[in-house]
Amino acid sequence: MNKWKKLTSLALVGIMAGSLAACGGAGGSGDSGSSGSESSGGTESGAESSSKDSGEKVKLNMLFNDTDENVQAEMAYVMEHLPEVLPDVEVELEMVPGDAQTYETKVRTMISAGGDGLDVWWERGGSWATPILESESALPLDDYLEASGYWDKVIPSAKLPAEDGHTYSVPFEDISYEIILYNKKIFADNNLEAPKTVAELKSVVETLAKTDIVPISVGAKDGWCAAMMLEGFAYSLDPEMTEKIVNGKAKFSDEPYAEAANVMKELLDMGAFSKNVALTGIDEALPMFETGKAAMMANGSWAVASGAEKMGEDFGYFYYPVIRDEDVDVYGKNVAGGVKQNSGMMVYAGTEHPDEAAALCEAVAELRCKYVYEEKGNPFTVYKAGDLGWTYDSDFAEPVAQLAEDMQNFEYVYGLVQDVMPTAAASSGIMQATSKFMTNTPDYTVDSYLEDMDKAALEE
Structure with missing residues (x-):
């Protein structure tokens, strides 16, 4: 890997949690191994098969940063519609109030403590994600996203892998x-x-x-x-x-x-x-x-x-x-x-239900983007709204419509x-x-x- 130092243990992520409170900003990429990659794809081993085996819903814990009323409304919509997309998955959502440092410190603290209560979380990406990827705490999602047809739903620039070539997050933030x-x-x-x-x-x-x-x-x-x-x-x-x-x-x-x-x-x-x-x-x-x-x-x-x-x-x-x-x-x-590199929904590498967790990441991202498009009139999402049949009950303002069209054609x-x-x-x-x-x-x-x-x- 390049000149940026690789952290080699989860214990160091805990150290990073303490230092995050003293620094800000964003940026960067990380290097991660293949931990969990064998089970990160394939529809046969998804939520349906696991729930059939146990006869119960798969329970997953999801962490999200509660920053304002808009985020609260978005996640309320997501949670309301998740059962329609993942009927065999039960999600426990924890909304963490506070700024970026408070939230990211909690994520790293949970990881350094063994990941108890953490299957999926929203990651800010950039330098915030660096210690997570370098400690191999995030699950590579390549196989799952390929199998689910995710890349056919999003704009080409949505594919922004980490430094090691793997995709660890499902983006959903506005572009x-x-x-x-x-x-x-x-x-x-x-x-x-x-x-x-x-x-x-x-x-x-x-x-x-x-x-x-x-x-x-x-x-x-x-x-x-x-x-x-x-x-x-x-x-x-x-x-x-x-x-x-x-x-x-x-x-x-x-x-x-x-x-x-x-x-x-x-x-x-x-x-x-x-x-x-x-x-x-x-x-x-x-x-x-x-x-x-x-x-x-x-x-x-x-x-x-x-x-x-x-x-x-x-x-x-x-x-x-x-x-x-x-x-x-x-x-x-x-x-x-x-798209911001390594930003979006991530899966903890130690989750007991990798396929269901990967499906949850994609579902959260798509539902959130559908909400802001249809309910808020915001077309600046990674998803191809027209291909997915999303509609907005009014006309986009001319500059909004123009930029939404332009972003499909940027060369670099x-x-x-x-x-x-x-x-x-x-x-x-x-x-x-x-x-x-x-x-x-x-x-x-x-x-x-x-x-x-x-x-x-x-x-x-």
């Missing part, structure tokens, strides 16, 4: 991509068009900087918002650059990110962002855009549905402009985002930079360096920034 939101009315009032090149973007910024409207709103205080901008520009030069960095085959100081950092520096010097942008969080940046105080906003596609609802016909989005004018033909074809997709760094410490370092860079102080140059990014990428 998100790096985009720039814009206010169509402000653009029309100033005779502007959505830019496809950085040169065109600079021209837009130059025009807007002469008004009382903030050209680009970004939550630089949170780090990841500005880091996504950097990645978005770098993608136009080499869409595989982030993946190369994660795999240790490139550096942030190499050309794509270096040129992207220079673009960001130029935008800072032009007054493209709000005053004290490095102190502006996402909770301030979003209202700034939605109320018309900013013409554009660096955000993810998760903001499209709500933006279209709040702003109506004034809402629009565009993809990251290309740095070189001659590359305009690749505009919008390669987009950072998509890889996770957001804040989600894919190999360790939580690396992700945190990237965010901190980016926030510092956005202060635009003379003593923190582009070279200083890139050097700190390279150091952060190596953090364990």
Whole structure:
């Protein structure tokens, strides 16, 4: 495996549980052996055969993070309909309140204690999943997903295996991509068009900087918002650059990110962002855009549905402009985002019912996605809604429908930079360096920034 250290025992997962409370972020991949792989597929050994043998329902314990009312509603729907999909399985759901660190610490604590009361759980993926995969605590799901026909139901980019080539999670989270939101009315009032090149973007910024409207709103205080901008520009030069960095085959100081950092520096010097942008969080940046105080906003596609609802016909989005004018033909074809690696429903490697647990993972993922599509009007799921006969009783807003169509045709997709760094410490370092860079102080140059990014990428 690569340079990231392999943890070799479940005891070390317990140690990680204690350290998780002191670090955040996401990203990365892991290496796992073949523990349990022989029983992870094949329909003959599924829930039906096990229940027939015992004459009783197979009982499984499932863990989920209770983060808000939306999650509660989604899981209520899932639990209501699970008996229709898995009639021979009885599921005990435990909803764990608290933030990411609280929840992930509980998962690791249960695993280090022998997995009692844990068959299936939702895993955040990225660096959160690294110690789980490296300790071989998650069951490979390849055989089961092939046998169940899962891959025929989902978009191609849903297939994002771990570093060792195995699939350990069944994704169900909304699919998100790096985009720039814009206010169509402000653009029309100033005779502007959505830019496809950085040169065109600079021209837009130059025009807007002469008004009382903030050209680009970004939550630089949170780090990841500005880091996504950097990645978005770098993608136009080499869409595989982030993946190369994660795999240790490139550096942030190499050309794509270096040129992207220079673009960001130029935008800072032009007054493209709000005053004290490095102190502006996402909770301030979003209202700034939605109320018309900013013409554009660096955000993810998760903001499209709500933006279209709040702003109506004034809402629009565009993809990251290309740095070189001659590359305009690749505009919008390669987009950072998509399925987060190793994120979704996982099966504990020591479960007594691997096939039933794998079936439960797929059922939970599909039911959750069906709920958000049909009940919430959210088409940004890994599932091919049309092929599955899912319907929404209203019309999708035009930007929502357009993005849902676009995402079927992206040529290259890889996770957001804040989600894919190999360790939580690396992700945190990237965010901190980016926030510092956005202060635009003379003593923190582009070279200083890139050097700190390279150091952060190596953090364990």
